[in-house]
Amino acid sequence: MLTLCIHEAETPLAKARIEDVAARAGTSPVTVSRALRSPAKVAPETRARIAEAIAALEYIPNMAASSLASRRSGIAAMLVPTIGNSVFAETVRGVSDALAGTGLQLLIGDYAYSDQGERDLMRALIGRQPEALVVIGVIRDPELRTLLKRLDVPVVETWDLTDTPVDSVVGFSNPGAGAAIATHFLTRGRRRLAFVGGTDDRAEARARGFAQAARDEGAAPPHIEHSQGISIAAGRGALARILAAAPATDAVFFATDVLAVGGLLECQSRGIEIPTQLAIAGLGDLEIGRELTPALTTVQIPAYAMGHRAGELALARRAGHNPGPAIVDLGFTIVARQSS
């Protein structure tokens, strides 16, 4: 004997549309839409039937249609040079927290520190009609700048300062941080300074401030060494090159803590005493710098706060409280520890 079992599908087979929900709830699409966006305007019983239908059909609104009709995408976009850097992750977290409860979905795009990638990513994101845009760093590309200015998107630049933001900027002074570390070194009797950093704008700004302060205080121009990427190994390599090219160096500022940790470890490998023979400082206040011995002197920057404030500014502009462009300097703090 053969038993044939025919199962009724328990779950719907295709994606439910607002029309399907309306049909099941015995009402119209407009009312379903209202129940979702302004429930107070819908009668409780109707609302209940709609809720039942939504649950039964596992209805998820199509946001493409919603965006198109409402001209609100529900998206906030964030551009980061790399999500592989945990300090940027703090800024992302700040933005994310600021956006919580606003109904905006944060979309993160990583352009891998490439100028072309930044342009492409920005255009791709703009096509999604974001309601807010937060970027790490200042946007220099003139075309991108005019494009963004023309659109009515709130744009907040971070991690740096500029007199001419596209819209608003919330950051700290990178040259200022460099200068502060130079002064820190010089005050402690160091005279032969060196700088290690990558080639991005912010690292270069730190180098500039560092060199300027050295000049202002009558010290020799610092030796500038470019790192091959941002890694502990790159920091080690840069330190080795400095010792070869400028053996009299008595203090090194690394544009980032990751590099500085490499410098520190390279000194330990070579038996160079820190800070007696060589002083070292970094930037970012990474946990590992605090935990190593000797602990790393660093520039503490408001990574989380920049993101949070940037998110708030973008939201304020979006809400129409247009307070005009803002330039917010959140400052930085020199944390002197054992390495200097």
Add this chain to the structure above:
Amino acid sequence: MLTLCIHEAETPLAKARIEDVAARAGTSPVTVSRALRSPAKVAPETRARIAEAIAALEYIPNMAASSLASRRSGIAAMLVPTIGNSVFAETVRGVSDALAGTGLQLLIGDYAYSDQGERDLMRALIGRQPEALVVIGVIRDPELRTLLKRLDVPVVETWDLTDTPVDSVVGFSNPGAGAAIATHFLTRGRRRLAFVGGTDDRAEARARGFAQAARDEGAAPPHIEHSQGISIAAGRGALARILAAAPATDAVFFATDVLAVGGLLECQSRGIEIPTQLAIAGLGDLEIGRELTPALTTVQIPAYAMGHRAGELALARRAGHNPGPAIVDLGFTIVARQSS
């Protein structure tokens, strides 16, 4: 005398639509759309006029409209527990590289290790009609599982293995990694094992494998210590608690290198000799673990490769080459260094 200057606006004031481009190029919207999506089907001269108009008007297609009409969102979505962890960043990079040149935009959502956050984020992302979905970890939530199965989105789970993926999974065996480290310790004569990890599924799977292997090889059940979050400080704290609760411990496996680094540093602070008094191992092969002295024994996992392969699988399914669900085990490697 008063001079009045009236400037003609050089750039368009509002967002250009496809219709505006068509008007300026003296053609129709359909043709502009075609020039953008399949240029070969448009006459070269027409194409040139359209290109001019697009540039002049700074036209960026509205992707909400495009998605709605074409039923292709151009979005690939990725869910990560936190972008603050640089090993996950490697997986993101793998996915991103696999997607390059496909026209898919990778959107990353961070749910901060919260179950509720994961559900909400997933629903929000699904509303965007992604054409591919890559998640870190295996999806356990039954509702989410049935929802995803019903939709026709390619879903790839990563960083773990399961016999019942929603769709495909590409990962490595977390219990296997735990077991391999237990064996590594036992082979080297260690007898009193301990484990430190967070409370996420993968850490628990590693603990399970670790304990099972200890049992299988006749050793005492390992002491299990939960860390308070994932940080160097948390690793230090956990090690301190182990020393208090199970002072005879001679080998500790930390679910993550960050924790293991904390353990290592705590031993150094306390003058505990590694590996003679205590052996330590981690997982993830973070750069800092390689660079410290003693260098950290670790489980190297294919973070980048998992992402890349997951991206490829999702793309293959999307292209219709439906090879059925795949379970891809990319394995892991024990890297024995000085700490064990």
Add this chain to the structure above:
DNA sequence: CTGAAAGCGCTTACAG
């Protein structure tokens, strides 16, 4: 409190 009509800005057949 509810619904019919129009439209958001594109793309997909289809016809020429």
Add this chain to the structure above:
DNA sequence: CTGAAAGCGCTTACAG
């Protein structure tokens, strides 16, 4: 190679 028509799934006025 090009275009007119219809429609994607929602929301926004507007009317009742």
